[in-house]
Amino acid sequence: MLSALLNSIQATLGTRGFIVSSVFPVAMFAIANGLLATRVWPSAQDWITALDAGDKTLLATAGLAAVLVASYILSALASAILETFEGRHWPVTWLRGPLHRVQLAKLRDLERRYTDCVIDLDQVAVRIDGDRRARPVVHSWLDILAEARRAGQRHDPARCQYPRDGIAEMRPIRKRRESGREIAHDQLASAVVSLLPWLWANAADGAAPHGSPARALDTDYDRLIEAMYYARDRYQAERIRLYNLRKFNYPVDAGARREQSSITLAPTALGNISRTMRSYAQNYYGFDLDVLWTRLQNVLRSSEPYFSNLQDAKVQLDFFAACAWLAWLTTFVWLAMELLVVRSVRGFIAVGIVGPLVAMASYALACRAYSVFADVMRTGVDLFRFKVLSELHLPLPAGLEEERIAWSHLANAMGYLNLESADGSAVSVTYKHGA
Amino acid sequence: MARRSGIRRPGPRTVFWIGVVGVWAVCLAAGGVWIRYHPQTAPAAHPPPVQGCLTAAEKQDMRGFIARRALAVNHLVRPDDVDWSQPAAGAQQDDLLSRYVTCAVAAGERAIAGETAPRATIATPSGQVSLPFPLDGNPAAAAAINAGWTIDVFNGTTAVVRSAAVLAVECRSGTTVDCAAIVAVAPDDAPRLAAANPSTARIVITTKP
Numbered sequence: 001m002l003s004a005l006l007n008s009i010q011a012t013l014g015t016r017g018f019i020v021s022s023v024f025p026v027a028m029f030a031i032a033n034g035l036l037a038t039r040v041w042p043s044a045q046d047w048i049t050a051l052d053a054g055d056k057t058l059l060a061t062a063g064l065a066a067v068l069v070a071s072y073i074l075s076a077l078a079s080a081i082l083e084t085f086e087g088r089h090w091p092v093t094w095l096r097g098p099l100h101r102v103q104l105a106k107l108r109d110l111e112r113r114y115t116d117c118v119i120d121l122d123q124v125a126v127r128i129d130g131d132r133r134a135r136p137v138v139h140s141w142l143d144i145l146a147e148a149r150r151a152g153q154r155h156d157p158a159r160c161q162y163p164r165d166g167i168a169e170m171r172p173i174r175k176r177r178e179s180g181r182e183i184a185h186d187q188l189a190s191a192v193v194s195l196l197p198w199l200w201a202n203a204a205d206g207a208a209p210h211g212s213p214a215r216a217l218d219t220d221y222d223r224l225i226e227a228m229y230y231a232r233d234r235y236q237a238e239r240i241r242l243y244n245l246r247k248f249n250y251p252v253d254a255g256a257r258r259e260q261s262s263i264t265l266a267p268t269a270l271g272n273i274s275r276t277m278r279s280y281a282q283n284y285y286g287f288d289l290d291v292l293w294t295r296l297q298n299v300l301r302s303s304e305p306y307f308s309n310l311q312d313a314k315v316q317l318d319f320f321a322a323c324a325w326l327a328w329l330t331t332f333v334w335l336a337m338e339l340l341v342v343r344s345v346r347g348f349i350a351v352g353i354v355g356p357l358v359a360m361a362s363y364a365l366a367c368r369a370y371s372v373f374a375d376v377m378r379t380g381v382d383l384f385r386f387k388v389l390s391e392l393h394l395p396l397p398a399g400l401e402e403e404r405i406a407w408s409h410l411a412n413a414m415g416y417l418n419l420e421s422a423d424g425s426a427v428s429v430t431y432k433h434g435a
Numbered sequence: 436m437a438r439r440s441g442i443r444r445p446g447p448r449t450v451f452w453i454g455v456v457g458v459w460a461v462c463l464a465a466g467g468v469w470i471r472y473h474p475q476t477a478p479a480a481h482p483p484p485v486q487g488c489l490t491a492a493e494k495q496d497m498r499g500f501i502a503r504r505a506l507a508v509n510h511l512v513r514p515d516d517v518d519w520s521q522p523a524a525g526a527q528q529d530d531l532l533s534r535y536v537t538c539a540v541a542a543g544e545r546a547i548a549g550e551t552a553p554r555a556t557i558a559t560p561s562g563q564v565s566l567p568f569p570l571d572g573n574p575a576a577a578a579a580i581n582a583g584w585t586i587d588v589f590n591g592t593t594a595v596v597r598s599a600a601v602l603a604v605e606c607r608s609g610t611t612v613d614c615a616a617i618v619a620v621a622p623d624d625a626p627r628l629a630a631a632n633p634s635t636a637r638i639v640i641t642t643k644p
Contacts, residue, residue, distance in 0.1 A: 043529055049514055098451050105447040335466070343474055345467045352463040 017311065021078070021318035022071040029326040030067055036334065040342050074326075078318050081325045085363065086271035099267035107246070107265065108254045114242040121235035123185040128228050141192050141228060148199035149221060157205040157214035162198050164213055166220050169194040173227050182238065183231040191224055248371055251275035270321075270363070273370045281381045286404030289381070291415030292388065299387040300380050310380065313373035320366035324359050331355025395432040488538035488550065498524040499547035500531060506540040507583025509555040509603040517546055535582075535603065555582070555603035557617055564625050565602055567615040572634035577614045580604060580640060586618070587639040588631060595631045596624040598641055 038045040051059065074081075083089055087099060130140030166174075169191040176183045204221050205214035250272050251263050263279045266272045281287035289296070301307050331351060338348040385407075386396055394410070397403035409427045412418045419427045489497075500517040510516070512531045519528060523545060530548035538550040559565040568588070570577035580586060582603045588595040599618040606614040620628055 043532060047528065098447075098454075101447045102451045109446065109448070339466055339470060343470045345470050348466050348470055349463055352459070352466070356459065 017315050017318075018071070018075055021315045021322060022075040023067065025319060025322040025326055026067050026071045026074055028323070029330055030063070030070075033330060033334075040337075040344075040347065074322055078322070082270070082274075082317075082321050085268060085321060085324065085366065086274050087267035088271070092268060096267045100265065103250075103265055103267060103269070103272060104254060107250050110242060110246050110250070111254050114239065114246060117235055117239045117242055120182075120185055121232065121239055124188065124228065124232045124235060127185065127189070128232060141188070142225060144196065145192065145199065145221065145225065148196050149204055152199045152201065152203050155201065155203045157203040157208050157212075160202040160205075160208075160213040160217060162202050162204075162213040162217040162220075164211060164216050166216060167191075167194050167198065170220050170224065174223065177223075177227050177230055180234075182234050183227055185231075188224075188228055188231060191227075195220060195224060247280075248276055248375065249273055251279035269367050270370055273367060273374055277374045277377045277381075280378045281385075285381070285385060285400075286407040287381060287385055288407065288411035288415060291411045292407075295388050295392070296380065296384060299384045299391060302387070303384070306376075306380065306383070310373075310376050313369065313376045317366060317369040317373050320362050320369050324362035324366055327355060327359035327362050331359060393431045393433055395430065489547070491541070491544045494545045494547050494550075496524060497545065497547045497549065498522075498526045498530060499545045499550075500526055502540045502542055502544055502546045505542045505583075506536045506546060507581070508536060508539055509557070509582035510536040510540075511555070511581055511604045511606070512536065512546070512551065513578075513581075533606075555605060555617070557602050559602070560600070560619050562621075563619040564622050565617050565619050566625055566629060567605070567617050568628060568631075569615045569633040570604070570638070571613065572632075572636060573638045576616075576638040576640070577604075580616060580638070583643070584640060585642045586616070587641055588628060589637040589639065590631055590635070591637075595627050595636065596620050599624070599628070 048056070048059070080089065084092055087093065087096060092099070126134075126138055127141050130143060131138040169187075172187055173183055173191050176187075198217060199221065202217055203214055204218035205212075206218040206222075208214040208218070249269070250265065252261070252265055252275075261282070263275055263282065266275055278289045281289045300310065332355075334351045334355065335348065338344060338351055389396055389406070392410075394406070397406045409429055412420075412427050413429055500519060500523070501521055502517050504516060506512070506516060512534055514532065517531060526548060531546060531551055534551040534553055535555045536546065536550060537552050537556070540546045540550070557565055570580075576586075580601055582601055584601045585598045586601060587597045588599065596618075599620045602617045602619055604614055604616050618628070
């Protein structure tokens with residue numbers, strides 16, 4: 001539903017949108033198919049060469065007209081193509097079960113990685129700062145190491161026994177730090193435990209000559225502390241990345257919740273990204289994008305820079321979706337041609353390998369473009385939703401709870417002609433007219 | 436993130452993709468086998484070659500096109516050699532185009548499919564040797580010269596060979612690119628011609644059929 005409505009953005013784009021999102025893909029694939037055809041049938045090239053200037057002009061004009069007509073048809077099919085990739089039409093619906101299973105597995109995997117990351121971050125952060133309220137008390141690694149270092153200062157730095165190339169437990173930490181990989185809590189704990197006796201029994205000295213054991217001990221002490229901070233920041237960055245990945249690629253959690261919702265997991269990645277727009281507006285503000293999109297779009301147009309951004313994102317999405325669709329179409333047509341007409345094993349295998357690769361790459365780029373578009377849409381909901389209320393002569397809500405109730409009532413009244421809310425109370429919409 | 440479990444069973448995602456790639460590979464293999472056992476039948480377009488060379492009157496109602504210019508034996512038929520607008524007996528361009536004429540045809544006479552062959556038959560004149568000379572460095576010459584012509588080849592201002600007879604022009608299969616002229620030269624000239632750089636040598640056409 002929303003995908004079809006979103007097509008109205010493109011309708012307002014005019015020539016530029018039509019050229020980029022429809023003519024370019026059709027022209028690209030027409031040229032690619034033409035080159036393939038002349039390779040398979042060299043006589044076609046000779047036939048074109050044999051044409052006189054007038055016939056060549058006629059042929060070029062006819063080709064251009066065919067590309068324009070095909071582009072217009074493609075433009076009209078844009079929303080249907082997008083819906084197909086979202087998993088709403090055949091042939092994707094034929095594979096709905098296995099595809100849904102894959103999406104659910106990906107989501108569960110993402111949630112598991114996120115949970116693991118949060119646990120790892122918590123473990124590292126707690127051990128860096130310590131927790132005196134915990135039972136048993138968690139001592140800070142920094143304090144323990146500093147205490148041991150202070151105790152070691154009683155010894156003579158010149159008699160330090162620390163290995164010049166450091167202890168074995170520090171090597172993986174050094175390697176992982178240098179290569180920018182995460183450092184696990186266990187590895188840090190192991191290094192702390194191994195370094196402590198050395199710090200107790202030897203004097204670490206940063207001013208000692210380069211290559212001396214005291215200097216090496218001091219370097220590893222500093223390096224370990226720096227690695228702890230790095231590990232914490234790395235987990236924090238990863239946690240945020242995984243959170244965003246989950247929220248911006250999936251409309252729901254893997255496990256269903258107690259609250260009633262009409263949003264479920266889609267069978268394809270593109271379908272799930274599409275549903276994140278709805279789920280975001282619904283979950284945060286109670287804003288039903290299906291019902292209120294056309295009203296919101298009207299308001300979005302009031303901001304020329306924002307609406308231009310939205311259109312650009314939509315054009316990119318349509319371009320890559322069209323490329324993916326044309327790539328699949330080209331693949332199947334040429335497979336049939338190779339099988340029934342040309343009958344070249346090499347050509348058949350080449351089309352069977354290259355075609356799906358191009359189609360999958362285009363689909364992956366379409367997913368990225370849709371992520372950008374969905375993000376711009378979410379921003380639009382954040383920034384312009386109150387303007388919708390103003391335009392409808394409705395009062396602005398005082399807080400988030402009131403806002404959710406207001407949108408719910410409005411969607412019931414406008415979208416579903418239902419004047420009774422879920423709890424049985426009457427839907428109340430009070431106007432506020434300007435002066 | 437840093438959790439590592441032992442050997443894990445492949446998840447639904449891995450199973451799905453292995454399944455998809457496997458099914459696709461099986462389909463491709465099946466298609467490949469089917470094509471191998473059902474090869475393209477040779478087009479019945481080219482009629483059998485006629486015995487000997489026919490007169491203009493005998494060729495009157497035979498499958499072919501009117502020649503725009505004289506075509507020598509082993510002439511490689513190019514788009515502008517015949518008038519494609521007047522096919523006789525349902526002739527197709529493929530009957531003549533990129534094929535070699537086996538009998539000389541006068542200008543205005545009908546060139547027929549039966550007097551063509553997919554390959555040139557090189558007959559080297561006695562006392563001479565034939566060798567190929569690539570025409571890639573001379574695109575204008577490559578587009579023009581054909582069997583029956585004589586050419587001079589120059590390296591700068593120095594003549595490499597003079598009045599070498601072109602026996603045929605051979606191109607990469609099914610195309611009009613990567614062509615070489617098969618020329619007949621005196622045995623003494625052959626080493627010089629073989630050593631000449633085709634990309635810098637200049638070709639001068641001296642006579643046409």
